[in-house]
Amino acid sequence: MTIPSISVKSPLHADHLALDAEFTARGIGSAVAYYGEQHAEQFNEQLSILDLSCINRIGFKGVQTCTWLEQQGVTLPQTPNSATVLPAGQIMLRLSSTEHWVLDSVTKDSDLCGQLRDSHNRSDVKSYLLERNHSHACFYIVSEPGSTSAAETMSKICAVDLRPHRFANLAMAQTSVARLNAVVVRHDHLGRLAYLILSDMTAAQFMWHSVLDAMQEFDGRPAGLNAITLEAK
Amino acid sequence: MKQLKCPLNGLRNITEFTYGGEFHVQPDPVECTKEEWVEYIFFHDNHAGEVVEWWCHSASSYWFVARRNTITDTVIETMSVADHMADSTAGHAPGNNTLKAQQVINRD
Known part of the structure; x- marks a missing residue:
């Protein structure tokens, strides 16, 4: 495992280490490049969550x-x-x-x-x-192409209707997610339905595990930054 | 669950909101008497019927004004402070008179 010399770690750093994450320098600090044996460096088939708290x-x-x-x-x-x-x-x-x-x-x-x-x-x-x-953690929930599993996941933890036919790409909602104040932005990624969540940094772990729990029925798992960067090329 | 319409964010569950107290005209803190300031800070009308209140949408920290009937607990309307000030200047809304518009609008 190689951890680059960095200045800022995600509040979820220990959780990522527990999943055998490999890190890469990005933005203001380090981000997970990929997890454990997930060397395919791609999104999970169903649903993925990324910790983007490294973004400036x-x-x-x-x-x-x-x-x-x-x-x-x-x-x-x-x-x-x-x-x-x-x-x-x-x-x-x-x-x-x-x-x-x-x-x-x-x-x-x-x-x-x-x-x-x-x-x-x-x-x-x-x-x-x-x-x-320093105030907000940033997460990115990404569905597989053609799937609305990200919206279905969000419907379990957020009262605002975020389904794609009601919540357009680049629409934003300031609302409650898993009972925490959060900003939710629909930001589709190369045809995949996706949402950014910005919520209180001090409760980042709670939000991460709440979303992971809600993703379970869709076989959702964490993914690394390589999934985005490689697919974007 | 009860819902409230935030002028900025739309219809949301009541759990996303915080009650901010009765909407009162803030007297000029420099020129008003002590009695006027004490009245403003510590006393409330506690009116049974239609009242004007401060509410805050917690997720966006957005303060706005609601007209509510305290007997039926029915929200009659919600509006931005700017809209409320425009209404009150035109004499449509209760609970205002000499409030300095800019003082309040800056809370948006």
């Missing part, structure tokens, strides 16, 4: 946030509770009329969050910087 993410909130972000050349979602994907793969989330979060790309090298953080620190814009790296 940041938020801004304030009356001048929209104007300032647009000045930085970022395309913003037009309405609250929606998301957009930028050409380099970063995801922009609009939580309200004055609050936006940015998630750096998983598959491509990107440091938009770092650039925005630096630019924000140099400016006197009326906008608060929200360090989401």
